Amino acid sequence: MFNVIATISEVASTKATFGFSVIVQHALTGISVGGCYALIAIGYTLVYGILRLINFAHGDIFMVAGYFMIFSFAVMPFPLAIIVTLVATTVLGILIEKFAYSPLRNAPRMSVMISAIGVSYLLQNLATYLFTALPKAYPAIPGLKQVIKIGNISTSLVTILTPIITILLVMLLLWLVNKTKIGMAMRAVSRDYEAASLMGIKLNKTISFTFAIGSVLAAVGSILYFTDRMTVFPYSGSLPGLKCFVAAVFGGIGSIPGALVGGFFIGICETIIKAAGLSTFSDAFTFIVLIVMLLIRPTGLFGEKNIDKV
Amino acid sequence: MKNINFKSRMNIDLLIYLAIIVVSAVILVFLDMNKFEYNYSISIIEKSLVYAVVALSMNIVTGFTGLFSLGQAGFMALGAYTTAILTIPAAARPNVYYMNGILPALENAVVPIPIALILGGVVAAAFALIIGIPVLKLKSDYLAIATLGFSEIIRAVIASPMMDKITNGSYGLKSIPGFKSSLECFAFSLVCIILMILIINSSTGRDFKAVREDEIAARSVGINIFKTKQLSFIVSSFFTGVGGGLLAMFMRSIDSKTFQITLTYDILLIVVLGGIGSITGSIVGAFFVTAGKEILRFFDEPLVVAGVEIPLFKPGFRMVIFSILLMVVVLFFRKGLLGGKELSINGLKKFSRKKDEVSVGGVA
Numbered sequence: 001m002f003n004v005i006a007t008i009s010e011v012a013s014t015k016a017t018f019g020f021s022v023i024v025q026h027a028l029t030g031i032s033v034g035g036c037y038a039l040i041a042i043g044y045t046l047v048y049g050i051l052r053l054i055n056f057a058h059g060d061i062f063m064v065a066g067y068f069m070i071f072s073f074a075v076m077p078f079p080l081a082i083i084v085t086l087v088a089t090t091v092l093g094i095l096i097e098k099f100a101y102s103p104l105r106n107a108p109r110m111s112v113m114i115s116a117i118g119v120s121y122l123l124q125n126l127a128t129y130l131f132t133a134l135p136k137a138y139p140a141i142p143g144l145k146q147v148i149k150i151g152n153i154s155t156s157l158v159t160i161l162t163p164i165i166t167i168l169l170v171m172l173l174l175w176l177v178n179k180t181k182i183g184m185a186m187r188a189v190s191r192d193y194e195a196a197s198l199m200g201i202k203l204n205k206t207i208s209f210t211f212a213i214g215s216v217l218a219a220v221g222s223i224l225y226f227t228d229r230m231t232v233f234p235y236s237g238s239l240p241g242l243k244c245f246v247a248a249v250f251g252g253i254g255s256i257p258g259a260l261v262g263g264f265f266i267g268i269c270e271t272i273i274k275a276a277g278l279s280t281f282s283d284a285f286t287f288i289v290l291i292v293m294l295l296i297r298p299t300g301l302f303g304e305k306n307i308d309k310v
Numbered sequence: 311m312k313n314i315n316f317k318s319r320m321n322i323d324l325l326i327y328l329a330i331i332v333v334s335a336v337i338l339v340f341l342d343m344n345k346f347e348y349n350y351s352i353s354i355i356e357k358s359l360v361y362a363v364v365a366l367s368m369n370i371v372t373g374f375t376g377l378f379s380l381g382q383a384g385f386m387a388l389g390a391y392t393t394a395i396l397t398i399p400a401a402a403r404p405n406v407y408y409m410n411g412i413l414p415a416l417e418n419a420v421v422p423i424p425i426a427l428i429l430g431g432v433v434a435a436a437f438a439l440i441i442g443i444p445v446l447k448l449k450s451d452y453l454a455i456a457t458l459g460f461s462e463i464i465r466a467v468i469a470s471p472m473m474d475k476i477t478n479g480s481y482g483l484k485s486i487p488g489f490k491s492s493l494e495c496f497a498f499s500l501v502c503i504i505l506m507i508l509i510i511n512s513s514t515g516r517d518f519k520a521v522r523e524d525e526i527a528a529r530s531v532g533i534n535i536f537k538t539k540q541l542s543f544i545v546s547s548f549f550t551g552v553g554g555g556l557l558a559m560f561m562r563s564i565d566s567k568t569f570q571i572t573l574t575y576d577i578l579l580i581v582v583l584g585g586i587g588s589i590t591g592s593i594v595g596a597f598f599v600t601a602g603k604e605i606l607r608f609f610d611e612p613l614v615v616a617g618v619e620i621p622l623f624k625p626g627f628r629m630v631i632f633s634i635l636l637m638v639v640v641l642f643f644r645k646g647l648l649g650g651k652e653l654s655i656n657g658l659k660k661f662s663r664k665k666d667e668v669s670v671g672g673v674a
Contacts, residue, residue: 054451103641109450110378114582115640121575122633129626238571242462245455280480284466287459294456295444 021152026275027268032159032228034267035166039221040244041251041259042173043214049190049254050210052109056116057096059241060123061215065089065222066138066232067131073139082141086219093215094208102204120238127234135231144227162224163264169217170260177256182209190254239283243270246290252303261301265289335496342491352492353560354604359499360556362596365580366506366589367549373587374510375542376522377446378454382550382577384461387468387569388437389430389551390558394483395419395476396426397559402485409481410474423487427498427555434551435544437464442543446536458571469566482565486558498556502549507589509545518542522587579636585646595647603628 040062047055068088072081100119104112144158177183185206188196197203225240226232247266251258266286273282293300338355341348364386371379398406400418421429445456468477477483489495509515517538520528529535558564576599584595606628613623639646 052451054455100637100641104644107644110372110376110586111640111644113378113451113454114578115637117575117578118633118636118640121579122630122637125626125629125633129624129630132625242455242458246459249452249455280466280470284463287456287463290459291444291456294448294452298448298452 019152024153025155026271028153028155028159030268030271031264032162032267033225033271034264035162036221036225036228036263037240037244037247037267038166038260038263039169039217039224040240041247041263042170042256043218044245044248045251045253045256045259046186046210046214048248050186050207051101051112053101053112053116054245055214056113056241057100057119057123058214058218059237059239059244060120060127061089061093061096061237062218062222062225062241063232063234063237064092064123064127065215065219066226066236067127067136068219069223069226070136070139070232073141078139078141081139082223085223086216089219089222090212090215093211093218097208097211102207120241124234124238131234133234135233135236138226138230138232140230141223141227156228158224158227162228165220165224166260166263169220170256173213173217174256176213182206186210243283243286246286249290249300250293252300255300255302258300258302331500335493338492338496342493350604354601356489356492356495356560358597358600359495360553360560361577361580361600362593363499363502363506363556364550364553364577365584365592365596366503367546367553368577368581369584369587369589369592370506370510370518370549371542371546372581373585373592374515374522375518375539377539377543378450379457379543379546380454380571380574380578381441381457381461381547383569383571383573384457384464385434385438385547385550386554386557386573387461387464387566388434389427389554390564390569391468391477391483392430392433392551393423393426393555394486394558394564396421396429397423397487398483398485399487406483406485407475407478410479413475416476423559424498427552430555431548431551434554435548438544438547439540442540446539446543458574461569461574462571465566465569468569477566480566482563482568483558484563486562486564488559488562495556495560498552502552503593506545506549510589514538514541579632582636582646583639585648588646588648588652590652591646591648599632603632606631 040058043058043061044055047053047058065085065088068085069081072084072088076084096119100115101112104115144156144161146157147154148157148160177186185196185201186209188199188201189203189206193203196206226236229236243266244263247262248259249262250265251260251262266289269285269289270282273279273285341352341355345352364382368379368382371377395416396419398420400420403412403417406412441457441460445453445460448456467473469480471479473479510518517528517533520531520533521535521538521542525535528538554569557568561568580595580599581592583599584591584593609623609627609631610625611623
């Protein structure tokens with residue numbers, strides 16, 4: 001491990017002759033990827049906060065949202081296609097919860113987790129079956145790929161737009177969770193499942209709502225992410241999904257600002273590692289972050305202290 | 311019924327198992343003699359045997375100790391690469407490492423296959439020892455994702471350019487000597503499976519189960535929880551490593567992409583279908599899933615009935631069927647096909663006779 005770190009710093013120092021514009025360029029890319037990660041990480045954090053379940057299928061919901069966009073874009077104008085994608089993804093998220101997780105409410109945690117892995121496996125195989133394993137081209141939403149030049153730096157609109165949209169959505173979500181009635185219900189359920197239902201909070205409705213929010217955000221993230229990458233394939237959700245879970249753990253599971261910070265952190269670090277020419281390690285790095293975080297501060301940056309998870 | 315004592319029951323079971331082994335061996339010898347005719351069946355059997363070893367080793371940690379570990383693919387990779395590096399014939403090596411050359415120390419490092427397999431297991435076990443210290447302190451889902459993370463890290467390190475001279479980086483390894491006959495594969499897997507069964511039924515195995523059932527109760531009767539978890543993790547990883555080595559011998563060429571998360575999921579599928587915490591479940595599950603995947607291959611080919619192409623049949627259909635099967639088992643038969651029970655003659659008899667006596671609870 002130390003060897004690896006030594007080589008990383010070596011490579012980094014040899015490439016230290018980055019121009020200012022190159023650094024800004026990488027920083028922009030990092031922030032943009034980080035924004036997408038943050039949107040997905042919120043889905044993990046909300047679901048884990050309420051069900052104490054790593055929703056392994058969340059990354060695949062994100063992937064399926066990509067396919068929804070491809071197919072709806074082909075038949076309708078893009079504003080409508082975006083709406084259809086968001087709605088379809090939300091319905092998918094709610095259905096998954098209804099069929100795969102809610103029957104297992106009182107089962108051991110391992111069963112629920114296996115069920116989540118099963119859903120992920122099913123979505124991946126279904127996508128391979130329906131759309132083949134070959135990458136499909138993601139439609140270019142008019143205007144989003146437009147190149148913007150500021151001095152030496154050239155970037156596309158989506159790169160700048162992503163962090164802005166992310167932060168706006170997070171603010172909206174924070175308002176929803178902290179100020180509205182359903183948000184209060186979500187907080188109550190995540191604090192104490194049984195007590196909340198005794199107080200007359202409808203458990204299933206709240207959980208469905210949580211999945212709906214997670215899925216909408218995943219769909220928005222998916223549109224922004226795939227506009228930048230330009231292709232979707234059945235496994236394109238699995239690794240980003242795991243990374244975003246790590247982002248959620250990093251920020252403190254259950255905490256929305258935590259997921260935001262975690263998403264940006266993972267996205268930026270990953271871009272730096274790739275820029276340093278170590279792309280083989282960019283995925284491994286995420287998991288190193290996870291393990292280090294679990295050892296040093298298992299509750300994450302903003303996590304609550306008293307959750308029994310480690 | 312009641313006058314048959316425990317010991318003679320065990321002996322009857324043992325005899326039956328011996329008979330099954332002998333019959334399987336005879337069948338394999340027959341298949342080996344007609345190798346060209348039964349090539350396909352032989353390869354299915356070999357693959358099932360390898361998967362049975364890995365599934366059972368996953369069951370030790372997941373089913374018998376209650377630790378949900380998703381690091382299988384990583385440990386298999388360690389075992390597979392160790393075995394491959396130590397068994398590729400020296401003459402073939404320049405050809406395998408044609409891009410980057412080979413580490414001089416490894417140029418002629420060839421050992422007999424059984425030793426290479428054991429070393430593969432030892433390497434995996436050693437990693438499990440190191441990884442286990444931080445990871446086994448975590449609970450349920452955190453343990454799962456941390457082990458999964460380690461498996462990805464192992465894969466990244468294997469594929470990295472810095473390991474080029476050892477693992478051949480992203481080019482992978484080929485020319486790995488395969489099984490000389492299916493009997494050889496059978497023998498290796500059988501030894502692994504028997505050793506694992508002996509461990510599960512030993513006092514150590516009972517410690518594992520005690521930890522699974524109730525950690526506090528286990529601690530109060532003097533079981534060192536952490537040591538037990540660690541031991542289970544190491545034992546499981548050892549056999550996973552050996553299983554990885556067997557997989558390398560079966561496939562004859564490996565690269566880091568072989569050991570992705572999907573491999574772990576494939577094994578999990580076997581363990582869950584067979585029944586978490588069931589030895590025979592894992593073994594039967596391995597054969598059921600592996601053979602099933604091959605037999606259902608026709609689902610992946612376009613089917614034309616009376617000139618009309620049936621639209622459902624196209625590549626990927628059988629995996630969809632398997633995923634649905636997995637979901638059905640998880641949702642409706644939560645304990646898998648066999649649950650925590652074992653297939654045995656006594657069990658079958660008891661099943662047909664219904665529960666009119668206090669169950670002996672298997673061998674354990």
